[in-house]
Amino acid sequence: MALPAPPETEVLIVAECWAAEADAEAIVHRAIETAAAMVEADTGDAELAVMLTDDAGIRTLNKNWRGQDKPTNVLSFPALQPPAGREPDDAPRMLGDIAIAYETTRREADDEQKPFDHHLSHLAVHGFLHLVGYDHEKDTDAEAMENLEREILEVLGIPDPYADQDR
Numbered sequence: 001m002a003l004p005a006p007p008e009t010e011v012l013i014v015a016e017c018w019a020a021e022a023d024a025e026a027i028v029h030r031a032i033e034t035a036a037a038m039v040e041a042d043t044g045d046a047e048l049a050v051m052l053t054d055d056a057g058i059r060t061l062n063k064n065w066r067g068q069d070k071p072t073n074v075l076s077f078p079a080l081q082p083p084a085g086r087e088p089d090d091a092p093r094m095l096g097d098i099a100i101a102y103e104t105t106r107r108e109a110d111d112e113q114k115p116f117d118h119h120l121s122h123l124a125v126h127g128f129l130h131l132v133g134y135d136h137e138k139d140t141d142a143e144a145m146e147n148l149e150r151e152i153l154e155v156l157g158i159p160d161p162y163a164d165q166d167r
Helices: 016-020 024-038 055-066 102-111 116-131 139-155
Strands: 008-013 046-053 074-078 093-101
Touching (some): 008 024, 024 116, 024 139, 046 055, 046 116, 055 074, 055 093, 055 102, 093 116, 116 139
Parallel strands (some): 008 046, 046 093
Antiparallel strands (some): 074 093
C-alpha cells in the first residue's frame, strides 16, 4: 500500500538568525512529511506554509492574534475551510500556517539539553497537528496529542520530548 501524499509545504526563512541552522528547512519538511503519513487526515491535496522567524516576529504574531505580548516557540494558524462543495477545482486546499521562533527554540533546546534539530522537529510536528485539528485545551485532548507526537518523533528517531516532565 502506498503512503499518502504529504501536503505541499513551503518553508519561508524570514529571519537571518536561522542561517545558523543550515538544515532547518529539510528538518521541517521531514517532520511534516512523517506526521502527515501518520495522522488520520487527508493532506495529499493540501498545502501549508512554515515561517521560520525570530522572537520579535513571533511576539508580534502572538500579540496580534492571541493577545499575549511575549515570544513563544511555535504558533499555528489553521485555515478556514470552505463549505463542502464550494472549493474551486483548481486551487489546493490550505491547511494553514505555522510560525517558529529561532531564539526561543534555541533557548529551550539548550535548557532541556536536547539537540536543536530534535526540538525543531517536535515544534514542526506540534504545529502541523494543530493544523489538522488536534489541540490540547482539555487534558484528554492534550494526552492524545502528546501520544501522537511521541509516535511521530519515534519514527524520526527522536526521544520522547515529554519524558522528563512531571505528569
